[in-house]
Amino acid sequence: MIRIFSILVGLFFAAALTWSLFWDTLQLSKDGLPKSAAVEFGKAHELKPLKLSSDGAFGKFDQAQLQRGFAVYQGVCSTCHSLGLVSYRSLAALGYNEAEIKAIAGKATVNALDPLSGEMKDRKGQPSDKFPPVVYAGAGHPPDLSLITKSRHGGGAYVYSLLTGYEANQPAELLKKFPDSKTGAGMYYNPYFANLNIAMPPPLASDGLVTYSDGTPATKDQMAKDVSAFLVWSAEPELDQRHQTGLWWVLFLMFATTLGYMAYRNIWAGTKH
Structure with a gap:
């Protein structure tokens, strides 16, 4: 009797949990996602397409593009954003x-330990140094860009979309439905940013902010693509080596599998099952 009662109690709790799951799923399907300005009008999950030579299993960095991207970082981004995990020799x-x-x-000034005096002093940067932190005088603290493409959904496409996604005016429907989302003083509307309004002014506001040594026209779109490629590299500089190593391992495993199968057929060839 006790055994039958225990089974019935277990079935009751299982049925209750199943119904609870079904009911929550049904309500979510009716109500949808919580209504918010970012959900309805944001484009954080609809990033602009960005094709880089490093994409895919066999991708490889384009050195010319990386140099152009570094020029954009130096000439535009480095005044506010650090690159603290990257060394000059890299x-x-x-x-x-x-x-x-x-x-x-x-050209950089690095605060480092003086081996003679034992004190921290400013000196010129050396290839072994990492990029020094940026001293920012404004409110807040702009993020370090070393790993930005690894820490944001979409990676390089997020950076590219954000840099080219500034809009002068907010949609009228957005302001009507979510008046609290109005862009305030010192803020800029960007649908690719998490809460739609960002404190960073458009960094690539015009063409020709840098001069490319290879003669490539420095349009806003080109600069955005190049610096995005550079930040993909800064977050994962060993990407080329990983792709090459992975290819060799795949070839080795295919060869080893073939040898193993041939050995199996040779050893058990005369055995009847």
């Missing part, structure tokens, strides 16, 4: 030689 992967890297690092 720029060799972009095609810079030793003299060029020393020249780039030498």
Whole structure:
């Protein structure tokens, strides 16, 4: 009797849980997602397409584009955003030689320990140094860009969409339905940003903000693509090596599998099942 009662109690709780799950799913399907300005008018999950040479299992970085992207970072982004996890000597992967890297690092001022006095002092940057932190005087603290494409949904496409997604006016329907979402003073409307309004002014407000050494026209769209590619590299500089290593491992495993199958057929060829 106790056993039958225990089974009935178990069936009751299982039925209750099943009904609860079914009811919650039914209500969610009726109500949909919680209504908010970002859900209805944001484009965070509808990013602009960005095709880079590093995409895909066999992708490889385009050094020329990475150098252009680094030029955009230096000329536009570095005044506010740090790149604290990247060292100057890593720029060799972009095609810079030793003299060029020393020249780039030498333009920076690094606060480091003086081995003679044991005190922290400012000195010129060296290839072994990481990019120094940016001293920002404004309100808030702009994020470090070293891993930005790994920490944001969409990676490079997010950066590209954000940089090219500023709009002068908010949709009238948005202001009518969500008046609290109106862009305030010192803010800018960007549907690709999480809450639609961002404090960062459009960094690529016009063409020609940098001069590319390879002669590529520095349009707003081109600069956005190039700096996005550079930030993909800064977040994962070993991507090329991982792709190459993965390819060799796949080939090795295919070869080993073939040998194993041939050995199996040879050993058990005379055995009847």
